[in-house]
Amino acid sequence: MTETPDDIVLSLRDVKKTFGPIVAIKQMQLDVRRGRVHTLLGENGAGKSTLMKILAGVQPATEGTILLDGTPFAPKSPQEAAKHGLAIVFQELSLVNTLTVAENILANREPNRFGFISDRKLIERAETLVRELGLPIDVRARVGDLSIAQRQLVEIAKGLSHDAQIVILDEPTSSLSDAEAEILFKIIGRLTEAGKAVIYISHRMEEIMRLSDDITVMRDGAYVATLEKNETSIDALIALMVGRQMNEIYPPRIGEEPGDDVAPVLEVEHLSSGRAFVDVSFSVRPGEILGFFGLVGAGRSDVMKALFGMRWYEGTIRLDGKEVDLKDPSEAIRHGIGFVTENRKEEGLVLAHSLRNNITMAALGGVSSGGFLSRHRERQRAEEESTRLGVRTASIETIAGTLSGGNQQKVVLAKWLMTRPRVLILDEPTRGVDVGAKFEIYRIIRQLAAEGTAIIMVSSELPEVLGMSSRVAIMSRKHLQAIAPRADLTPERVMSFATGQNK
Structure with missing residues (x-):
């Protein structure tokens, strides 16, 4: 395809962004073409989200030129960017949990007459949009009652409710199942067929190679390269992104798998919790990684919350052969259970x-004496765990909200490792984390298993489940359909269980 100036709808030259002495974006170049998906790739902290906030009018560029259809473009607010035909779906949800889906989708654009909002027209417009997009969500539902994945779909609908010529999608599938991601991929196909330009940000390499037409790589706030999808590979992109070769994304297991003669540390029998999940039974041995897979809504996270005392349950839970009653998280922590939740923020x-x-914060007893907190010991232990997990920060006093997603996830892991858990539950441990940070998190998980920790890992990414697990438990429609050794499973077989086809 011959490129002409008319192909380019958005052009960036020498764009720079500083926050005082901190340089977030050093120098950025980008040409986005109509009817194509342009992926922006880079590790957490590479500057991708900052660049998107500049385009969306959230933050101004410090230096450089941005042209939209050949005209200088410097929006002073998201509303101004939207008026110029740019829509963005941010990685971090910007929804109001106390409002309905319809109210969130059409916020600040509610149909009204004489200043009074028409609820009927609000519902009708939201339902029309959701139906056109093919999203399985009820527009009358309160957002706070939805799962993280359902909220992500609402965020997508909100972003696509604007009539835009450029649509920016920042990690849109980070909490979606494969089935829900397919819905989004079809929407992207319709957008590009209509001549819209899509800027796509994702850490899922298989997804990037499937969707992209053009790929721009950033590293440490700077432009590295732009390639067409058909002239590159996953290995080449990773090398450009992280500045090093990564031959294996899933580190090999350290040591032997625990055998059948090893007693389980956790046993769950006939566990149920109303309509959230029904009759779930499984066990985990010390040193084992038990993967939990299922489509969104299958009940995986609810099972984990019951094991951590966050929701009521019926059935039996045994730790080291003794029955326990996990009424609340403090009881679970006391019994040696840690829980890395899917919603870290x-x-x-x-x-x-x-x-x-x-x-x-979850292990203050270990840094206290006589009921008094020892600041010296607290700082020492926090620094030890931070160093052990490779958290990239200038100081242990850095505010957690200022860190990249990968580093935030490491901090959550560090919190639970401070408690020295016998059982560690990981719910979507690499959601929204770049490939370099993923490798480091996988390495940490492998090391924990080698040290004898029993690990339950919930993930919506099938390659991750199959790449890391000793055995895989597969849920469908609130029931546990199967548990099988990794060696006995293929992606097709796992999906047949997850969709309820194989019983």
Whole structure:
């Protein structure tokens, strides 16, 4: 295809962004063409989201030129960017949990007459949009009652509710199942067929190679290269992105798998919780990684919350052969269970607090004496865990909310490792994390298993489940359909169980 100036709808030259002495974007070049998907690739902290915020009018560029259809473009607000035909779906959800899906989708654009909002027209417009997009969500539902994946779909609908010529999607599938991601991929196909330009940000390499027409790589806030999809490969892109070769994304197991003669540390029998999940039974041995897979809504996260005392349950839970009653998280922690939640920003971290506070908050007893907190010991232990997990930060006093997604996830891991858990539950441990940070998190998980920790890993990424697990438990429609050794499973077989086809 011969490129002409008319192909380019958005052009960036020598764009720079600084925050005081900190340089977030050093020098950025980008040409986005109509009817094509242009992927922006880079590790967490590479500057991708900052660049998108500049385009969306959230932050101004410090230097450089941005042209939209050949005209200088410097929006001062998201509303101004939207008026110029640019829509963005941010990685971080911007929804109001107390409002309905319809109210969130059409926020600040509600149909009204004489200043009074028409609820009927609001519902009709939202339903029309959701139906056109093919999204399986009820527009009357309160957002706070939805799962993280369902909220992500609402965020997508909100972004696509604007009539835009450029659509920016920042990690849109980070919490979606494969089935829901397919819905989004069809929407992207319709957008490009209509001549829209799509800027796509993702860490899922297989997804990038499937969707992209053009790929621009960033590293450390700077432009590295732009390639057409058919002239590159996953290995080449990773090398450009991280500045090093990564031959194996899933590190090999350290040591032998625990045999059948090893007693399980956790046993779950006939566990149920109303309509959330029904009759779930499984066990985990020390040193084992038990993967949990299922489509969104299958009940995986609810099972994990019951094991951590976050929701009521019926059935039997045994630790080291003794039955326990996990009424609340403090009881679970006392029995040696740690839980890395899928929603790190709302449930895993206190974003306004320092790394030191976040890392030690679940294990204050270990840094206290006589009921008094030892600041010296707290700081020492927090620094030890931060170094062990490779958290990239200038200081242990850095505010958690300022870190990249990968580093935030490491801080959540560090918090639970401070408790020295016998059982560690990981719910979507690499959601929204770049490939370099993923490798480091996988390495940490492998090391924990080698040290004898029993690990339950919930993931919507099938390659991740198959790449890391000793055995895989597969849920469908609130029931546990199968548990099988990794060696006995193929992606096709796992999906047949997950969709309820194979019973």
